[in-house]
Amino acid sequence: MGEKAVELPSGVVHIDEAANWAETIGETCGLGEHDRYRICLAVREAAANAVLHGNRQHPGKRVRLDWEIREGRVRVTVGDEGDGFTPPPPTGKVNLTPSGRGLVLIDHLTDSYTVARRDDPPGTDVVLVFDTTT
Template structure:
């Protein structure tokens, strides 16, 4: 678990080396933290014998991240919308919502054990990071 958390500074340093601005680095950091916590807490259920894998690629125009866990998987469509009145006080779904708002693309594998996230350096259509 610590090895995965130690990878975060490496990812952010690579983004800085490639000239990504502070807002983009913040967005990636937030989404990366949320995805890692989800994999450890919800996917692997904090089981120290299960692994979380992180792979990333930084290019001049985009940053891609893949995080997988050894849990049972889940269906992201079944995660309640945290913005509806009945779910405002419930803690679930907020991490996914944040990831989707800060990244340009968030996709889950068909079995829900892997998340793929994409952040454009200059988002298509000029969208800015919230």
């Protein structure tokens, strides 16, 4: 089994490592190809947001990844060390700008997700939830 929790440097080159870590989670949980794809892409988007928007690629900041499976659900937490943000309300419109599609994709790929400000250590956690019983 792969590592339950990992920390990655806050650089764009490490976003693929987050997706590879998520693939291992899917394999460990015995998920099919479709569900593994969902988890990988959602974790990739959340990690990209953590690196680019949360930590602003600051070399001294880290992206934390952790997961658990409980009651037929996989919960993946992607945490940064940034100042936090308030997610915008859904608009129902397609966003074609170079930035801003991550949360829209995460919303479509997960069964639910939350964004929470963390005080100790300071940062933001995005918790992705995937139902594994369907």
